[in-house]
Amino acid sequence: MRLRILDSGHGFGTKALFALIRMASRQPVLDVIKLVKYRPDFYGYPMSAVAQEAMRGPSTWSIGDRELMAAFVAKTNQCEFCTKAHAAVAQRAYSDGKSISALLSDLDTTSIKEPLRATLLMLGKLTREHAVDADDMRSVLAAGASRQQIEDALAVCFSFNVIGRLADAFGFFVPDSEAFEAGAKYLLTRGYR
């Protein structure tokens, strides 16, 4: 972590919480947790409310679909931490043996449904080029995604275009897969709050 305050500038109560997390999970505390717990009134609380709504609020996209979108946005941004973290959550959420890493590498040759595929392609363009136009949206609508589904997907995209930038700018440590598995279990049981 490039800012010392984010690594070790937390108050006593938060440090005690980190010790509990380390004991219970037998894993290091992920840097994303350290970020949201640092001066949480500035970023952690309001951003967690956004992420909770986008990732776990009412939507006709499943939790697995939304976690896949998060991983796809992260991969487009070349954010290793968020790609691994949310691929692990999506893998666990789908629980149908679908390979998330294969999906992230090639959307064209996999079996995901057309509305989701078209939505992911649009999110990829938005993330890569910072803009999309009405024709891009018409393609997604024509593929069968509803207007509300597109809005819901844009909320996921917003969240991970924030979080991924912070992960890379602050230099999040990328731990091994066991730490991400523990994180995935937590996000599926507790959400983003």
Next chain:
Amino acid sequence: MSDIRQARKALVKRILEGAGNASSSERRAAFNNSGLAEPLGALVDKVARHAYRVTDEDIIAAKEPGLSEDQIFEMVVCAAVGQATRQYDTALAALETAAGNATRKE
């Protein structure tokens, strides 16, 4: 997901208008990726356009004029939320145009 608009609005209001170590005008400049002096301007621009290219040296350089870590924390958060907001708003406007046209065609 109508609550998302409210949650996003609260986030932007907090980081730009709430208490902070950097001034509101500096935070707004980081959010807009516009009008910041170097070297902070270069860091903010990298966060907005390609955050994966940020290096240790970028952060060290941003601290050199005397900025605290808390100020850099706030400015980087504002830069990230600002860029994501511009993307989101552009996409929603495109959707509005596309869905509006689709409705008229029907």
